[in-house]
Amino acid sequence: MSQSTTGHVVNGHNSSVNGVSHVEKFNIEDIPELKIPPRVLMGAGPSASYPEALRAMSSTTLGHLDPEFLAIMGNVGAMLRRVFKTQNPITGAVPTTGTGGMEAALCNLIEPGDEVLCVVYGYFSNRMKQMAERMGAVVSVVEGPWGTVVPIEKVKEALDKIKNPKLVTVVHAETSTGILHPVQEIVKLAHERGALAVVDTVTSLGGCPVYVDDWECDAVFSGTQKCIGAPPGLSPITFNARAMDRIRNRKVPVQSWYLDMSLVETYWGDSSAGGRAYHYTAPSNALFGLHEALRMTLLEGVENRWARHEMHSRAFTAGTEVLGLLPYAQEGHRLWQLATMYIPEGIDDLAVRTRLLREYNIEISAGLGSAKGKIWRVGIMGYSANRSNIFLLLGALETILGDMGHNLEKGAASEAANAIYHEYDNKKTSSSEAPIALEVDEEDAPPIGEAIPAESVAQGVAHRD
Numbered sequence: 001m002s003q004s005t006t007g008h009v010v011n012g013h014n015s016s017v018n019g020v021s022h023v024e025k026f027n028i029e030d031i032p033e034l035k036i037p038p039r040v041l042m043g044a045g046p047s048a049s050y051p052e053a054l055r056a057m058s059s060t061t062l063g064h065l066d067p068e069f070l071a072i073m074g075n076v077g078a079m080l081r082r083v084f085k086t087q088n089p090i091t092g093a094v095p096t097t098g099t100g101g102m103e104a105a106l107c108n109l110i111e112p113g114d115e116v117l118c119v120v121y122g123y124f125s126n127r128m129k130q131m132a133e134r135m136g137a138v139v140s141v142v143e144g145p146w147g148t149v150v151p152i153e154k155v156k157e158a159l160d161k162i163k164n165p166k167l168v169t170v171v172h173a174e175t176s177t178g179i180l181h182p183v184q185e186i187v188k189l190a191h192e193r194g195a196l197a198v199v200d201t202v203t204s205l206g207g208c209p210v211y212v213d214d215w216e217c218d219a220v221f222s223g224t225q226k227c228i229g230a231p232p233g234l235s236p237i238t239f240n241a242r243a244m245d246r247i248r249n250r251k252v253p254v255q256s257w258y259l260d261m262s263l264v265e266t267y268w269g270d271s272s273a274g275g276r277a278y279h280y281t282a283p284s285n286a287l288f289g290l291h292e293a294l295r296m297t298l299l300e301g302v303e304n305r306w307a308r309h310e311m312h313s314r315a316f317t318a319g320t321e322v323l324g325l326l327p328y329a330q331e332g333h334r335l336w337q338l339a340t341m342y343i344p345e346g347i348d349d350l351a352v353r354t355r356l357l358r359e360y361n362i363e364i365s366a367g368l369g370s371a372k373g374k375i376w377r378v379g380i381m382g383y384s385a386n387r388s389n390i391f392l393l394l395g396a397l398e399t400i401l402g403d404m405g406h407n408l409e410k411g412a413a414s415e416a417a418n419a420i421y422h423e424y425d426n427k428k429t430s431s432s433e434a435p436i437a438l439e440v441d442e443e444d445a446p447p448i449g450e451a452i453p454a455e456s457v458a459q460g461v462a463h464r465d
């Protein structure tokens, strides 16, 4: 039996004959305690988790009706409302990843035979379409080429062709392409036609402006592992009054008992109205982690956090452009939290990513679907979005690409990133304003980089700019 560098058994006595698997035989002494290697997570997700979140997750497990736990859940809901920028009472986190949040939003709002328009311009917007089809919806699709946004006129035309549209689905930040879609206009169009809008904010929440109430989004879901800074495993989700009204007045019950929001709300809802009823065992430790990630997010300030993502993204792309890595996503619609770039001619995708991981502990992501083998996707997300990670990755790319014969000027990428950081550093010393002119809530007022406890500097990986 051999072991990988992390001590995992790689050749156990695992056999299967004619599809029937036989009992594995192994010595429990041969399976070592887990020793997880350090990683700099700069792929499309997950990103690094706040140490505060990880520490909280190792606390004593609490029962799902323990008053202490209910208070924690209440705070998670309140903090999520602040991050989503909503007053929706039905705001919480379902015990699943982003895909499960997608499923929860769609299965509650779709009834068999409903006409649904899916705006599809990448891998995840296509996943919404597939789910709607499985749920028995009559699905129309308005499509745009990968790497671009779908023009609003096309969405309007597609909606006009549908007799009685019930729902429009859209991904705000398409992680397969690096595109930020103008969601607000689509939601407005949906409402004009009497449809509701479901918005995927898995990659956008916490990393760029998301205004659930101002944009009047009806159901919005996200993930914990991208710009929020907690491990994967929960999906923050929020439903407005219109959406809850639709759910409560369904003709047929939601097919999923587990994700039925009319049942979930008896556990999440207002405890003063007769207490909370058990629906499923809440994953208390996962919620502790989300609690801490949200607390850190709000200590930094939601708007400051968006500004931090923009700053590190600008620095990184200044560097990659100097390295000759051409951007993939349409100009003017590029995400801050996910840079996508073409792999240069003659450069071996897998060889680069393998060296990054083996020699630098850095994870970046390959292309998905039609972009597989053509692009790299680099996450600048949440706790991973910091100056030292940007310089580490630019330096590593420069070395590896240089070794592979790519034409580049040594040191120029870091210089280009540095020039961007200097812009911000100079602004910081010459004025007390936040570096980017963004609307700042009074409660979220601390200037960028301040109000972060020193303990939040992770082992070996600096945290903030």
Ligand SMILES: Cc1ncc(COP(=O)(O)O)c(C=O)c1O
Pocket (backbone or CB within 6 Å): 044, 045, 097, 098, 099, 100, 102, 124, 171, 173, 174, 175, 176, 200, 201, 202, 203, 223, 232
């Ligand atoms: C935009 C978007 N939606 C949905 C998902 C699915 O989330 P998960 O992988 O957490 O299930 C992802 C994951 O990368 C995503 O980026």
